[in-house]
Amino acid sequence: MNMKNYMNNKSKILFIMHMPPPVHGAAMMGKYIHDSQVINQAFDCRYFNLTLAKNLQDIGKGGIRKFKDFIRQLWNIRKEVKAFQPDLCYVTPNAKGGAFYKDFVVVMMLKAMRQKVVIHYHNKGIATRQHKFLDNFLYRNFFKNLKVILLAEPLYQDISKYVKRENVSICPNGIPTNEIIPLKTSHPNFNILFLSNMMKEKGVWDLVEACRLLKKEGKKFHCDFVGKWSDITETDFYSRIQEDGLEQYITAHGAKYGDEKNAFFQKTDLFVFPTYYNNECFPLVLLEAMEQGIACISTNEGGISAIIQEGKTGYIVKKQEPQILAGKIEYLIDHPDICQRMGQTGKDRFDHEFTLDKFENQISKILKTIIFQDK
Template sequence: MSSKLNILFIMHMPPPIHGAAMMGKYIYDSELINTTFNCHCINLTTAKRLQDIGKGGIGKLWKFICLLITIIKEVKRIKPQLVYVTPNSCGGAFYKDFVVVQLLKIMKQKTVIHYHNKGVAIYQNKWLDNLLYQHFFKGIKVILLADALYKDIEKYVSKQNVYICPNGIPQTLYTKSIAAKNNQIPHLLFLSNLLINKGVFVLLDACKILKEKGYSFICKFVGGETAEINAACFKEEVKKRNLSKNVIYEGKKYEKEKQDYFEKADIFIFPTLYETFGLVLLEAMEYSLPCIGTNEGGIPAIIEDGKTGYIVEKHSPEEIAKKIEYLIDHPEKRIAMGKAGKEKFLKEFTLDKFENRMKDILEDCISSR
């Protein structure tokens, strides 16, 4: 009979592909975690496409009812020593996950939640949400991606019940990455789904400023279309800014195709308006790219301002343009930043580092009273 302890993981798994789902897949596939514990997994995802996230419907309601039934059956069957959940922090999706966590409490399950999003502080002033949060956070541990994210939940959770576990990603580059590129015209790269809150239009505005200053550059946008911004809409926004010769939308890319864009880029820009961590920044750092990101969520824990890249304020195309301009004019600086970013990635953000942090946290959760 196995002496390993049972953990029930109720977490998001792809599809669709987003940060929480990717980390769920890494945990699910982790040899370290699977050899340490008896792992059982239930997929918390009810949306199959990015466009479906946040939408309701009879189909989703039925899936949710089936999810609750599955949780009840699994808890009774495996009698887990710990249940791990990746809930949403606010809005309609939070109400769904609130029910999941309350069900676990009714069944007297020791529970830890792992936040890959934020928004509690925004909704906590609404009387209903405030009441629900008080019940939701009572008696559970919380895993956050960075220290800066604690302020989002500090009203409800004491620091002693919080773990900090930065994300990590698999190494895809096993040869030495080249910080110095041979591009005659600087290549800028944006890689994320086409969403307004990822800063797509902010970066287009920054590109417009650069062009009006006389800079030559190519800026490639790589990522999936969304209900907010499809290819036709993006093309129209590019045309409005007179950037048709400078900006290229490459569509959705995966694996080797995506890696080719990192290899050829000089500067990576991620001007997100809403973020908890930003896995894509880790990918860029592995490829020795200097990164420009916003002062948002856990991003300042990834980018060391002035050393591995630059942190700028949100909604600031002028500041982004200024940083890009400086890195174009000072290639030696962007090479040095890229090398420093690669060193930081290897030291802190590889998948094995994440797996070891997660294993230690899960063990501590189980052993804690």
Template sequence: MKPKILFIMHIPPPVNGAALVGQYIKNSKIINKDIDSDYINLTASFSLEKIGKGGYNKIKIILSILKKVFTSLKANDYDLCYMTLTAKGAGFYKDFLIVLLLKLFRVKAIYHFHNKGVSKSSQKWFNNFLYKITFKNTKCILLAPSLYKDIQRYVPEENVFFCPNGIPKLQTKDEITKIENSVITPCKFLFLSNMMEEKGVLELLKACSILKKEGYPFNCDFIGAWSDITEDVFMHTIHSLSLENNVTFHGKKYNQDKVEFFETSDVFVFPTYYHNECFPLVLLEAMQFGLPIISTPEGAIEEIVLNNATGLIIEQQNVDALAKAMKFMLKNPSIRKQYGLAGKKRFQENFTLDIFEKKISFILKNTLK
């Protein structure tokens, strides 16, 4: 008889890292092969603009989720519950209600974190009390060892699994364009993420302005969904910095629609300082296409991008450091190619969807034992 597992996790929309991973798990033949799976969508905000905000409709959605969880637990004898637990804030309080149901029905739980903030949030006595209840007799999946410090107060290391995210391979030409080392042609930079201020959008525009003033030939493409950076703010900034001929916004692009941009770009730039950033899937996509990366030491990024090996890690919110890194990449096409090849090899060895699915399958089987 197959073990029965209840998956409570985020599924798109909106499109973000946790939701995409949830979709991969739900569709995985490897993970679902030897288990009897039930799935409940944990998402209460179906657009980027509504994440973190309340309202009557969200309360109705949360009550509906709680009802589905209660009904499933009452009707089935689950061997395990896999849950993508939110680390802090209103999302954690919502998830804690589900945790109480799991405790009530005495279902073994394993939490998969795609964000962070437990350590800081636990400084408040009430949150500390809730975390003690939440983590008692449970196991956790973290995206990288560097993130363990966030929950070490509550979970011994022997109850923690480390599993980096993986992504499906997009169709590529499977070759890196030959670069003439002797000629500096306009370097093409690419930013692809939700258009949030904390993703470093404005810092990147300011760095582009520095490159333009110093006369460097370059283009920078922006791809993503509008968020707290609106179209008006973005276009106004471009005009104020006189970047109309260097910067282009292309809107949202998903799946194969992104391929053209990855294949025709030279460097991927992701200067994030987003407080919830843990393991950005977009960096894996850039590595898959052999792009060198400029990013920051947020979350587990330094365990994805190896500084001076597959890209450059710079200080957050430091426009001068960002511009300096961009100029280095622009002036050294041979090093760009070297970093890109090393990154592509690192992706193939560590971050494919097949590797991720096998690790999650192993973790679930191990936890069931």
């Protein structure tokens, strides 16, 4: 078949990726790819769900059930490859630990079957393990002859020991746009919002401490915590709030979705996400806040510095430094005009770079380039 005839046919891609549940960034992007008209029209697609975890706490853990499910996965992937004969296998692997060892086997099996493979990272941690003899040996073999997609340029340092920059493509995540975003409701207080799973590593206690410091300074504000209870329980949370005398300043609402979640964005002046979660790469919740025209404060974790423009759309603060966090919040409480301006700049940046259609078109372009390389 000549190149012209080849390009008139849809290339075949087997997407081996994580999809919900559980709900996290990688799984949501997997769902967006699965449902994308742009991608499904551009390629002949088949999908295989790589997820073994039942919830966020289960990610990276082992067990007999998982081992049996994994053996079944390998068998089914092998059958699918033989039947479908894809032009490209797209895999969203884990970066470290037991989950990496599992995905190492998947990718090496695909290589043994002479498949062209691209991996798309939604997590990180390779640099923290590369000094270990076994992991270093496995990484060297794993990354050989692979193309890699990363969410942001700062994440390249995590794989730079094993992958040349020329073999890396950058594709920021995007999210669906709200067709109609109502005007923000008026409110007397300066409203702060945290929206994520209620986990220590998401910075929940750091924001609580920052609120205590703001109260001590006599600042008027209210902080809403929205998210599923996790390693922080509702009992522990409210015990801490009462201990710090913050009952009038902080309210936790549990998990909210759809219109209920949007209602919190509508009354928010500032979004704060002081995460130090070890798998944090490109939090979609920051994109949600930016779309709503809300200034954001977060940390220099993963690729967050590629989302928030320091001093323009918000601030990036040191991890686990609630006093510094409180200082930035206090400044924006005292300068609401600057806070609003940052929110509008963030909204403009979202529209230009982080919509789902931008992601779909960019990932399609990258995949086409990889498929036709070496043809």
